[in-house]
Amino acid sequence: MNTSILLFDLAGVVFFAIAGALAAGRKRMDLFGVVVIGCVTALGGGTVRDLLLGSHPVFWISAPYYFWVAATAAAGTFFMGRWRRPAPKVMMYADAGGLALFTVIGFQKGFEVTQSYSISIIMGVTTGVVGGIVRDVLADEIPLIFRREIYASASLCGAGILALLVHLFGYGPLAVTISVCITLAIRLSAIRWKLSLPVLVLDDGVER
Amino acid sequence: MNTSILLFDLAGVVFFAIAGALAAGRKRMDLFGVVVIGCVTALGGGTVRDLLLGSHPVFWISAPYYFWVAATAAAGTFFMGRWRRPAPKVMMYADAGGLALFTVIGFQKGFEVTQSYSISIIMGVTTGVVGGIVRDVLADEIPLIFRREIYASASLCGAGILALLVHLFGYGPLAVTISVCITLAIRLSAIRWKLSLPVLVLDDGVER
Amino acid sequence: MNTSILLFDLAGVVFFAIAGALAAGRKRMDLFGVVVIGCVTALGGGTVRDLLLGSHPVFWISAPYYFWVAATAAAGTFFMGRWRRPAPKVMMYADAGGLALFTVIGFQKGFEVTQSYSISIIMGVTTGVVGGIVRDVLADEIPLIFRREIYASASLCGAGILALLVHLFGYGPLAVTISVCITLAIRLSAIRWKLSLPVLVLDDGVER
Numbered sequence: 001m002n003t004s005i006l007l008f009d010l011a012g013v014v015f016f017a018i019a020g021a022l023a024a025g026r027k028r029m030d031l032f033g034v035v036v037i038g039c040v041t042a043l044g045g046g047t048v049r050d051l052l053l054g055s056h057p058v059f060w061i062s063a064p065y066y067f068w069v070a071a072t073a074a075a076g077t078f079f080m081g082r083w084r085r086p087a088p089k090v091m092m093y094a095d096a097g098g099l100a101l102f103t104v105i106g107f108q109k110g111f112e113v114t115q116s117y118s119i120s121i122i123m124g125v126t127t128g129v130v131g132g133i134v135r136d137v138l139a140d141e142i143p144l145i146f147r148r149e150i151y152a153s154a155s156l157c158g159a160g161i162l163a164l165l166v167h168l169f170g171y172g173p174l175a176v177t178i179s180v181c182i183t184l185a186i187r188l189s190a191i192r193w194k195l196s197l198p199v200l201v202l203d204d205g206v207e208r
Numbered sequence: 209m210n211t212s213i214l215l216f217d218l219a220g221v222v223f224f225a226i227a228g229a230l231a232a233g234r235k236r237m238d239l240f241g242v243v244v245i246g247c248v249t250a251l252g253g254g255t256v257r258d259l260l261l262g263s264h265p266v267f268w269i270s271a272p273y274y275f276w277v278a279a280t281a282a283a284g285t286f287f288m289g290r291w292r293r294p295a296p297k298v299m300m301y302a303d304a305g306g307l308a309l310f311t312v313i314g315f316q317k318g319f320e321v322t323q324s325y326s327i328s329i330i331m332g333v334t335t336g337v338v339g340g341i342v343r344d345v346l347a348d349e350i351p352l353i354f355r356r357e358i359y360a361s362a363s364l365c366g367a368g369i370l371a372l373l374v375h376l377f378g379y380g381p382l383a384v385t386i387s388v389c390i391t392l393a394i395r396l397s398a399i400r401w402k403l404s405l406p407v408l409v410l411d412d413g414v415e416r
Numbered sequence: 417m418n419t420s421i422l423l424f425d426l427a428g429v430v431f432f433a434i435a436g437a438l439a440a441g442r443k444r445m446d447l448f449g450v451v452v453i454g455c456v457t458a459l460g461g462g463t464v465r466d467l468l469l470g471s472h473p474v475f476w477i478s479a480p481y482y483f484w485v486a487a488t489a490a491a492g493t494f495f496m497g498r499w500r501r502p503a504p505k506v507m508m509y510a511d512a513g514g515l516a517l518f519t520v521i522g523f524q525k526g527f528e529v530t531q532s533y534s535i536s537i538i539m540g541v542t543t544g545v546v547g548g549i550v551r552d553v554l555a556d557e558i559p560l561i562f563r564r565e566i567y568a569s570a571s572l573c574g575a576g577i578l579a580l581l582v583h584l585f586g587y588g589p590l591a592v593t594i595s596v597c598i599t600l601a602i603r604l605s606a607i608r609w610k611l612s613l614p615v616l617v618l619d620d621g622v623e624r
Contacts, residue, residue, distance in 0.1 A: 032568050047468070051264075051467055052265060053265050056468075056469070061468060061535055064532060067534070119272055196238060197238035259467055260472075262473040364448070
């Protein structure tokens with residue numbers, strides 16, 4: 001199990017590093033900015049998760065190859081992007097892949113430390129979405145997650161299903177695979193058909 | 209004393225979750241966004257305090273009911289807000305209540321860990337204002353705290369008075385009550401009469 | 417060595433507190449906002465470094481004089497700035513000084529904890545640049561670091577050279593001095609001649 005978890009984790013890092021680098025490219029950032037945003041997107045969620053859980057030092061300091069994988073993927077995206085313009089939706093798909101994988105990883109690490117389902121679900125969602133939030137804050141935008149089609153809710157469903165399966169059958173490859181597929185299916189459907197949750201509009205006319 | 213501290217803390221969580229949810233509603237966020245912003249506003253200050261003090265895991269992971277209280281209050285605000293538009297100043301008052309309560313809680317936790325008055329004051333102000341700062345950064349605005357009428361200074365006064373009272377008479381319900389009233393009085397006066405501190409204007413004509 | 421490290425560290429704190437206070441002044445913030453932004457700029461990089469490395473409580477809680485130095489420098493800048501408008505490039509020079517000094521401090525603390533060159537370099541860059549990033553995010557701007565002339569790359573070169581020198585000759589005042597001079601030279605040249613790295617432009621015409 002541990003090897004497949006590591007592979008999932010590194011695949012998520014690569015997906016998010018690519019998504020972060022492409023977002024940075026839209027803001028006309030230089031090589032260093034692209035690599036930093038790529039690394040922050042790829043490592044940010046897990047870093048916040050480790051800080052909240054009190055696992056220190058954080059994972060990429062204990063295991064620096066995470067950093068190198070993220071930096072290499074972001075730099076590779078930079079050079080690829082200068083050579084040939086990427087297809088429009090690549091960032092969205094890379095982001096969806098990272099979201100699904102990191103939700104599982106975050107749930108698993110939270111469960112190891114706390115044995116609490118609710119905290120593990122929150123850690124799954126945190127690991128999945130925080131990297132993208134920090135990316136958007138650094139690029140000076142309202143985070144996608146708060147405005148657009150279903151995003152974090154996909155991660156929430158994936159983590160919730162995983163909690164149910166772990167409770168019923170114990171942790172195993174099947175539970176993980178089902179959770180990843182559900183998160184992916186919801187997120188990709190939301191992109192495809194622009195699904196969204198109801199919105200609260202409170203323009204109450206008061207000056208802020 | 210411990211029970212009343214817990215009640216103060218939970219009341220602060222409810223106030224800030226409402227204020228955060230109302231702020232999110234002004235940005236047309238969906239249910240999930242409103243709950244996340246509500247929880248971040250309610251739990252963010254204490255989380256940063258715990259990380260800085262090295263108390264880990266952070267309080268809402270040790271005691272998940274904090275999270276559930278915040279999420280319920282934010283979701284309740286969402287559904288109330290869709291049903292009936294809230295009166296304009298509700299957010300300001302909820303925010304002022306949370307500020308006063310969290311200042312006391314933060315001071316107390318800082319004092320338990322460090323026994324230093326200056327650090328405890330900083331922890332009080334941090335617990336009081338950080339949730340609102342993160343809320344405003346996520347909503348892509350310059351944090352209210354840095355632009356408007358007296359805000360963090362109210363928390364600073366409340367924490368300073370509390371330090372003085374603790375030094376003179378020891379920690380007790382009276383000291384806490386006086387501190388909460390002072391923070392509230394200053395903040396509400398600032399809202400009512402638009403009081404502000406002097407501003408530094410440095411438009412030095414240099415391109416950034 | 418320890419005394420000179422302390423002096424370097426405090427000098428960096430003063431430089432960054434001034435730079436932060438001047439940036440806050442451009443946003444018409446009040447005294448409290450200026451002091452907070454000054455302190456965050458001066459203490460933010462080291463705080464994130466300590467959290468990532470798992471050294472807790474963070475340095476300015478163990479040693480509160482860091483906080484007082486930062487707050488005093490920021491308040492002093494506020495009153496100076498109200499009395500006489502500062503020369504345009506003062507902020508840039510203060511920032512460059514802080515960047516060079518904090519890179520060395522961050523590298524040294526990272527090396528003490530992890531003994532890894534790559535992690536120490538990342539800690540050097542993190543300590544150098546994070547304060548300025550948080551400052552710009554709070555002031556609602558795209559962080560300078562991601563858009564302008566060579567900035568973080570100067571810190572990266574300084575930290576890289578330091579790693580090389582430490583590897584070859586061990587840690588010593590000469591290695592530190594050379595690293596500081598290189599970071600400063602690169603950053604000041606970048607300001608003077610507007611040097612920049614190649615930029616990735618990916619305006620792929622897709623709506624976000």
